[in-house]
Structures are given as structure tokens and as C-alpha cells.
Amino acid sequence: MKSFPSLSAALSRVVLALAVFLVSACGGGGSTDLAGVGSGGSGVASGSVSGFGSVIVDGVEYDDSAATRQAEDANGVLLNVALKLGQRVRVVYAGARVAASIEVQAQLAGPVTQGPAADGVLQVLGQRVRIVSSSDDATRSNPTVLDGFATASAIQAGDEVEVHGAWAYDSTQGLWLLVASRLERLATAPDPVLIGGVASAIEGTVVRLNGAAGTRVDGFPAGSVAVGETVRAWVARSGLAGSPLVVQRVAGAEIRASDLDASSTVSLSGLASGYDAASRTVVVQGVRVKLADGVVADEAALARGEFVCVELSRSGSTLVARSVKQRGGSSDLGRTAEVKGVTRGIDWTAASVAFTLRGTAIRADGSVIDATCRAVNATTDVYVEVRGSVLGSGGAVTASSVRCSQSYSGSATTDYTGSLESIDTANRSLRLRVSPSGALLTARWDGRTYFEQHPASLPVGLRVEVEGVMDQGSSTLRLTRVRLAD
Incomplete structure (x- = not known):
């Protein structure tokens, strides 16, 4: 039977992991945590980018007009990056969801070590990754954004990729795999590589990832990781043939101990794993939480490992989900991609239209283009709202509706x-x-x-x-x- 960390153990590890992260980040760009962010409706959200208005994370829009958009490198330096559909991100915000910082957090970056099988599962750095090819996926996950590959079958061993997604436990095989929300071809081979996963066993400073026979990674401070928790770390490419792999640096966590003290709202999205009906506890992205008394959830869906968004609080040493949101019915939670912004130069009279908005490729058949767009001259600035789904390569959104307006806020992107x-x-x-x-x-x-x-x-x-x-x-x-x- 699969074991998961106790609630108190998980919380204490989060506290220690935070301390380790803060120390390791001092030599570079520092942490994205903000002093004094705890008042005035502040919060932290961890999930996947499902669109752009400002930035939309699992269906919730955050104003990113004044935010930093960065990713941590192997030295702890935060570098400016572009936000893209399907990326896993950590958003720190205040007030009416005004983002102060957005940190992009890939789960794996390095070579494909085994190409996709018939079930869509491949391996990156020896870790199992599942490509979602249909909007009808049993987990209610969005189709994987493939950037640089026409289809999943085009991915080959040796390709260099960056992968984002949610970790889920496969009880039939007794291991954890990454259900990919985005898989992007990299132009150059990263060194060091980024390896991640769920701790399946701890042997002193060595963590075994994702299964009883999983990859052994050495260099985690003793006591900083518990079985069942999600970790990410950088490893020198030259050491990939060895065992155990040797950590150069541990990456910052998605949810940190300070978040629960300093923020009025902390939300975490991912796939449910290890649901225990008796205790009403569930693991999401390596964090085990207890459903608060009175919280209503589709517990059968949790047991099936479907997508979930939980709002976290702390009761003593227990992490509590004070609200649970699940996809289905009227709860979209990012299943529909939305892209909104001001642009010009589009021939709206064409039978079909292909254009780029907010760095995202859009494809729209004439039948879904509203009359509000047809009347707009190509030389005129216009505010465009696209709704649709991600299909095919390049992260292109196939539009189900396109609407336009020449009246919009001056703060529109x-x-x-x-x-x-x-x-x-x-x-x-x-x-x-x-x-x-x-x-x-x-x-x-x-x-x-x-x-x-x-x-x-x-x-x-x-x-x-x-x-x-x-x-x-x-x-x-x-x-x-x-x-x-x-």
C-alpha cells in the first residue's frame, strides 16, 4: 500500500524546506516572497496558465501589468521569462488579484530518455511523463500544449525538452508520473538539467523519486524532504550516467510555510492522489490536505484522481482545504483557453483567420468570428476576446468564439x-x-x-x-x- 506523509510531518517539512530555499536563494536573485504581503486580501496561487487577459491561472484572472515574470535558474537567480500556455506558475498577488510576481516552475528540463508509447507515456530524465491528447481525458486535464512538435509521436529519445504539469500516482504500476500540461522543445541542451518528482523513499540525504525502483538523487539536506512530497533539483549533465545523481541546488517550493501565515488566500491546483475517504484527506502536488468539516466535494472524482483546486489554511499542524473546486458542470477552472488583448493588422473578412495575440497563436474559422470583428478595419486598434481550446502543436488555440470591441480600458495589454x-x-x-x-x-x-x-x-x-x-x-x-x- 502506498504511504504518504502525516499531516504534521508534511507541515514541518514545508517549514524546513522554506528555510533551505531562502538560504540557497540569497546568493542570487532572491525569493519571490514579498514582505508585508499578508494584509489587504493578499494571496498565493499555484497552478497552470490557461490563458491571458492579464494572466489566467486555471480559470482565475490576475492583473499582471506590473508583475515580474521570472524563472529560477540553477544558481538561484530569477531571470525574466515569457509566460506561455500550460506553464506551471506560482503567483503572489495582493488586493483585487493584482499580481506582484509570477514564477514559472517547470518540473523537468533535459533529454527525452524514452519516446512515447502507445499510451502517450514517455520518459524525460528517466521520469515518466504522460501526454494528454484529448479534452475527454479521464483526469479532466487539458490537452498537453506541444511546442516544437507536430504530434506526440514526433518526440524522440535525445530531444531536449522542458515539461510542466501535475504529478499523479498510478496505483496500477505503483509509481508517480507527470501529467504534462506543456511540453516544449528546447533549442539548446540545458546544463545543469532540472529533475523533479515525488519522494518515494528517503535514505539519509538520498531521495528516491517516483517509485520503489525510481531514480536516486543525493544532496538533499537531511530531514528537508518527507516521503510523498514533490521536489525539484538541478543536476550536472555530466553526472547523468551515475547513481545516485548529485544535486547542485534544490529549487523553491510551490507552496511555502510563510504563505500560510502571510497570505489571506493560498490556492493549489493539480491532480488528486491518495484520497482517503475515512479521514477525508487528499494529496495535491505533493501536499496532503484534509477537507474541512462542511466542505462538499465529489469524493468519487477525488478517488479517481481528477483535477482539483483547493484553498488552504492551517489548523494547528493540519493543512485544511477550506474550499474544493472541481471541473465539471458550470465549473470551467481553465478547461477553456481564454486570450484577450489589443491588436491590429488582422483581416477579419477572411474565410478563416490566423493571428498571434499575447504571444499565443490563434486559429479561427469564419463561422466563430463575431460581427463585432467583421466591421473592424485592419489598421484600427481593437480589443479582441478569444475563447477556445488547445489542439495540435505550437500551443495554438482553436477558437470557439472571437469577439471584438473598440472600447477598452487603457490598462489593457x-x-x-x-x-x-x-x-x-x-x-x-x-x-x-x-x-x-x-x-x-x-x-x-x-x-x-x-x-x-x-x-x-x-x-x-x-x-x-x-x-x-x-x-x-x-x-x-x-x-x-x-x-x-x-
Whole structure:
């Protein structure tokens, strides 16, 4: 029978894991925890990106206009990154869901060690990963966003990938696997690699991942991990042939002890595992929680391992789910992808339309395009709302509805494509000749802006896609992302 950590043991490990994370992060960019975030309706949410309005995590929208968007590297430095559909993220927010920081947390990054079998299961760094190919998946998981692969069958051993998703226990095989929400081909081989999973056994400083015969990883501080908890760590590529693998650094946790003390709301989304009907406890992404008295849930769905979102609190040494949300009926919880933003240059009169919005490829048949779009000139800025689902490669959203409006908030995120007229790295500004109108746009960047290519290396005349928010009371775009146009 599969064992899971006790509630008190899990909580104490979370506290210790937090301490370890804070110490290891001091040498780099630091932690994403914010001092004084505990008042005024603050919170922390851990889940998967299901769309963009600002940013949408499992169906809940957070204003990211002033947020940092970063990922931790092997040295503990937080680097600016682009947000993409299907990524696993940790959002720290305040007030009316205004995000202060968004940390992207991949679960695996390294070589495919075994290609997909007929059941959609492959291996990355020896860890089992399941590709979800249908919206009718038994776990109610979204189809996996495949970026860089036309189909799952195109993935081969030796491909370098980054994988996001939720860990789930497979009772038929007695092991944990990662149900992928996003699998992206990497242009270069990462070194060190990122390995993750659920601790199945502890042998001093050695953690065995995901099963009785799973990968042994050495270097975890004694007592910092309990059986059943989720871990992520960096390992030198040169040591992948050895056993045990040797940890260079342990990554920050999704939910931390300070979250429960400093935040009014802490939510965690993932797949249910190890549901115990007698105690009404369930494990979500390595955290075991007890359903609070009076909380109503579809317990049969929890036992089947379906998607769940729990809101956490603490009662003594017990982690309690004070609310449980599950997909089904009117509870979408991110099953529908939503992408919203301001753009221009789209021929809405075409029989079918393909365009990019918020860095996301959109494909829309003419039958789903509303008349509010058909009347818009291609040279006019328009606020576009897309609803649909992710099908096929590249993270493209196949639209079920597209609506447009020429009336929108000045804080709406805006996308433009055009050619660089000039770039001033000293003053962090650029000018863009926007397609197709030819209008000249002035934009500036700051320390939160993500550049796909270093700004000093961008030549005049290069076609780029930019994303940002108009500065209040001005016509200058404050950039959040700059990428090369396809």
C-alpha cells in the first residue's frame, strides 16, 4: 500500500524546506516572497496558465501589468521569462488579484530518455511523463500544449525538452508520473538539467523519486524532504550516467510555510492522489490536505484522481482545504483557453483567420468570428476576446468564439508587430513602425521586460512582436515582452 506523509510531518517539512530555499536563494536573485504581503486580501496561487487577459491561472484572472515574470535558474537567480500556455506558475498577488510576481516552475528540463508509447507515456530524465491528447481525458486535464512538435509521436529519445504539469500516482504500476500540461522543445541542451518528482523513499540525504525502483538523487539536506512530497533539483549533465545523481541546488517550493501565515488566500491546483475517504484527506502536488468539516466535494472524482483546486489554511499542524473546486458542470477552472488583448493588422473578412495575440497563436474559422470583428478595419486598434481550446502543436488555440470591441480600458495589454526604426539601449527605449498602418510607436522597457534576444543585438529594420501596456496619460507603450516576428 502506498504511504504518504502525516499531516504534521508534511507541515514541518514545508517549514524546513522554506528555510533551505531562502538560504540557497540569497546568493542570487532572491525569493519571490514579498514582505508585508499578508494584509489587504493578499494571496498565493499555484497552478497552470490557461490563458491571458492579464494572466489566467486555471480559470482565475490576475492583473499582471506590473508583475515580474521570472524563472529560477540553477544558481538561484530569477531571470525574466515569457509566460506561455500550460506553464506551471506560482503567483503572489495582493488586493483585487493584482499580481506582484509570477514564477514559472517547470518540473523537468533535459533529454527525452524514452519516446512515447502507445499510451502517450514517455520518459524525460528517466521520469515518466504522460501526454494528454484529448479534452475527454479521464483526469479532466487539458490537452498537453506541444511546442516544437507536430504530434506526440514526433518526440524522440535525445530531444531536449522542458515539461510542466501535475504529478499523479498510478496505483496500477505503483509509481508517480507527470501529467504534462506543456511540453516544449528546447533549442539548446540545458546544463545543469532540472529533475523533479515525488519522494518515494528517503535514505539519509538520498531521495528516491517516483517509485520503489525510481531514480536516486543525493544532496538533499537531511530531514528537508518527507516521503510523498514533490521536489525539484538541478543536476550536472555530466553526472547523468551515475547513481545516485548529485544535486547542485534544490529549487523553491510551490507552496511555502510563510504563505500560510502571510497570505489571506493560498490556492493549489493539480491532480488528486491518495484520497482517503475515512479521514477525508487528499494529496495535491505533493501536499496532503484534509477537507474541512462542511466542505462538499465529489469524493468519487477525488478517488479517481481528477483535477482539483483547493484553498488552504492551517489548523494547528493540519493543512485544511477550506474550499474544493472541481471541473465539471458550470465549473470551467481553465478547461477553456481564454486570450484577450489589443491588436491590429488582422483581416477579419477572411474565410478563416490566423493571428498571434499575447504571444499565443490563434486559429479561427469564419463561422466563430463575431460581427463585432467583421466591421473592424485592419489598421484600427481593437480589443479582441478569444475563447477556445488547445489542439495540435505550437500551443495554438482553436477558437470557439472571437469577439471584438473598440472600447477598452487603457490598462489593457497591447500587441503590435512591426519593424524597428530605432533602439536606444542607454535610455531603454525603441521606436516601432507598426504593420500594416505604418504608424510610428514609441516604447520603453524596464527591469521586468523579457527580451527573446538581447536588446543591444537587435538591428534596425528587424521585424519584432512587442507586448505591453500604454503608460497612463501618454502614447508610450511600456514593454513587457519583445520577441522576433515569425
